[in-house]
Amino acid sequence: MYDPASALAGTEAVFAAHPENAAVKALAALATDAKYDRAELTITVARESIVQACQAVQQAGYTFFEDVTAVDWYPSEPRFQITYHILSMTLKERIRLVVRLDGEDPAIDTITGVWPAANFYEREIFDLFGVHFGGHPNLTRIMMPEDWNGHPLRKDYPVEGYR
Amino acid sequence: MAPLAASDMIIPGVEDVVADAQRHHPGQDSAADQTMVINMGPQHPSTHGVLRLVLEIDGESVVSLAPDIGYLHTGIEKTCEAKFYQQVVPLTDRIDYLCPMTNNLAYCLAVEKLLGLEIPERAQYLRVLLNELTRIQSHLVWLGTHAMDIGALTVFLYCFREREEILRIFENVSGQRMMTSYFRVGGLALEPPLNLYKQIQDFLNIMPDRITQYENLLTANPIWVNRLKGVGILSAADAIALGVTGPPLRASGVDWDLRRDMPYSGYEKFDFKVPVSNDCDVLARYVVRMDEMRESVKICQQALNGMPSGPIVADAPKIILPEREKMKTNMEALIHHFKIVTEGFPVPAGEVYQGVESPRGEMGYYVVSDGTAKPYRVHMRNPSFATLQALETMCKGRLLADVVAVIGSIDIVLGEIDR
Numbered sequence: 301m302y303d304p305a306s307a308l309a310g311t312e313a314v315f316a317a318h319p320e321n322a323a324v325k326a327l328a329a330l331a332t333d334a335k336y337d338r339a340e341l342t343i344t345v346a347r348e349s350i351v352q353a354c355q356a357v358q359q360a361g362y363t364f365f366e367d368v369t370a371v372d373w374y375p376s377e378p379r380f381q382i383t384y385h386i387l388s389m390t391l392k393e394r395i396r397l398v399v400r401l402d403g404e405d406p407a408i409d410t411i412t413g414v415w416p417a418a419n420f421y422e423r424e425i426f427d428l429f430g431v432h433f434g435g436h437p438n439l440t441r442i443m444m445p446e447d448w449n450g451h452p453l454r455k456d457y458p459v460e461g462y463r
Numbered sequence: 464m465a466p467l468a469a470s471d472m473i474i475p476g477v478e479d480v481v482a483d484a485q486r487h488h489p490g491q492d493s494a495a496d497q498t499m500v501i502n503m504g505p506q507h508p509s510t511h512g513v514l515r516l517v518l519e520i521d522g523e524s525v526v527s528l529a530p531d532i533g534y535l536h537t538g539i540e541k542t543c544e545a546k547f548y549q550q551v552v553p554l555t556d557r558i559d560y561l562c563p564m565t566n567n568l569a570y571c572l573a574v575e576k577l578l579g580l581e582i583p584e585r586a587q588y589l590r591v592l593l594n595e596l597t598r599i600q601s602h603l604v605w606l607g608t609h610a611m612d613i614g615a616l617t618v619f620l621y622c623f624r625e626r627e628e629i630l631r632i633f634e635n636v637s638g639q640r641m642m643t644s645y646f647r648v649g650g651l652a653l654e655p656p657l658n659l660y661k662q663i664q665d666f667l668n669i670m671p672d673r674i675t676q677y678e679n680l681l682t683a684n685p686i687w688v689n690r691l692k693g694v695g696i697l698s699a700a701d702a703i704a705l706g707v708t709g710p711p712l713r714a715s716g717v718d719w720d721l722r723r724d725m726p727y728s729g730y731e732k733f734d735f736k737v738p739v740s741n742d743c744d745v746l747a748r749y750v751v752r753m754d755e756m757r758e759s760v761k762i763c764q765q766a767l768n769g770m771p772s773g774p775i776v777a778d779a780p781k782i783i784l785p786e787r788e789k790m791k792t793n794m795e796a797l798i799h800h801f802k803i804v805t806e807g808f809p810v811p812a813g814e815v816y817q818g819v820e821s822p823r824g825e826m827g828y829y830v831v832s833d834g835t836a837k838p839y840r841v842h843m844r845n846p847s848f849a850t851l852q853a854l855e856t857m858c859k860g861r862l863l864a865d866v867v868a869v870i871g872s873i874d875i876v877l878g879e880i881d882r
Contacts, residue, residue: 301578301779302577302578302579302811303579304811337814338576338577338579338813338815340815340816342814365706366818366844367816367827367829367842369842371814371831371840372840383814385816385827385829385844389717389724392725394725394816396814415704416704416705416852417704417705417849420848420849420851420852421848438475438476438479440478442533443532443533443536443881444533444536445533452538452541453541457541459541459544459545
């Protein structure tokens with residue numbers, strides 16, 4: 301069974317335990333928090349430095365963008381957690397980048413300039429969570445109809461929808 | 464190989480395509496400059512579900528193309544948040560209805576990683592066996608419908624003959640043909656029936672010949688080759704930049720398969736090849752998928768031959784429902800059953816991502832737990848969703864008729880795109 305004591309938390313503990321990890325090396329200056337849990341590495345970066353962080357991990361060999369999604373931690377703040385999963389085909393490793401956003405007018409820069417693949421994923425987050433992606437080429441709703449009211453995957457949106 | 468966002472990789476929206484075509488005001492330009500916007504789908508036999516494409520065409524060639532999705536959006540990710548962990552399994556079937564077992568596996572592996580559960584070897588082998596059968600049946604549906612789009616109707620009937628065999632196996636093992644829900648967090652739902660291995664062996668005996676039969680119908684067929692060769696080119700760099708996975712990625716020359724490179728559920732114990740082609744076109748995707756079916760047959764055979772004995776569920780009475788017989792004699796078993804059914808089981812807080820190689824590419828489940836019995840967030844990373852983004856790159860500048868061939872070759876399932 302899972303032992304919570306096996307998780308490493310905080311940049312110092314994680315970076316000390318995995319000094320050779322390519323992503324750790326690339327993000328040493330940008331990381332604000334880190335976690336190594338269940339053999340998965342999570343590095344938190346500031347909102348302003350997400351594009352820089354993506355370019356840094358891309359240079360470090362993490363060339364394949366897999367996924368970006370959001371988690372709504374309503375009612376606690378910072379409310380939104382944007383989670384990027386990036387894969388390295390040469391290192392056979394995956395890294396999770398996390399950015400935390402305030403609930404008030406959440407916005408972050410797009411990473412479509414680094415990976416065009418993020419296009420649909422960011423549109424999905426915009427549609428279902430209401431997070432704005434600055435500089436996105438085509439930020440419109442993708443799942444819900446254009447005139448839909450609200451963002452369904454937010455925790456304050458009822459599961460049955462508004463009636 | 465750092466992919467750059469070239470200007471032709473900016474996937475336009477529907478409005479852009481429409482606005483683009485309207486820049487030619489009548490009377491200003493000559494008729495030769497005129498383009499036309501046409502609508503393809505959502506009800507169109509070659510869009511494999513309810514995909515709508517807005518195409519701007521100049522004569523017969525495609526100038527730009529925008530997919531419009533969301534017609535099948537059912538909010539499965541939202542529904543998952545209101546269910547117990549074990550109640551999510553049937554929802555995962557309905558995401559990609561052509562590979563229910565793969566979805567079950569990805570979800571169960573993710574939750575098992577959160578729990579830190581060890582799965583018995585026999586359950587792992589059975590999971591691999593059923594996953595490879597799922598891959599074969601999904602590829603058979605792809606081959607049949609893809610050939611039908613191109614105009615070869617016969618292949619469809621042959622493919623569905625063998626698919627029927629696999630669906631009978633699924634019915635035998637789980638009681639359901641398509642929405643199997645056979646995997647459970649911690650193992651499998653039921654002990655497999657006694658005649659299952661023989662049924663699968665009978666199928667594996669005939670399958671290699673049947674694959675040759677399909678190839679005899681198509682591979683040397685000049686119409687088939689002329690329609691597919693050199694169509695829908697996607698370079699390796701473009702495929703990586705656009706997040707393409709699975710057979711389309713391998714057909715673009717990228718040797719990457721999660722089963723081999725980041726093994727899960729005991730795949731490291733199996734010996735198989737990963738078919739790769741450097742031709743980057745629709746025909747290459749056909750070749751790669753046909754070879755994959757052969758490799759899947761081999762994996763199934765290895766799983767059958769090496770099937771270990773032992774339990775099919777992990778030793779975790781607070782997570783796995785007890786046997787029916789035990790509940791009649793054992794008070795503890797009855798209590799566990801009652802608790803699991805009414806309250807679920809708590810999962811330690813944390814987040815995991817588990818990717819598996821589905822027939823269409825990388826199917827990933829991102830599960831976040833807050834320590835309660837219901838998942839805080841379940842997100843599916845679907846292969847078709849990313850592959851659809853590459854459609855414009857593959858179709859631009861090509862003929863309208865090629866769009867149909869390209870859609871067939873990327874093997875999209877709209878259920879998993881829209882979720």
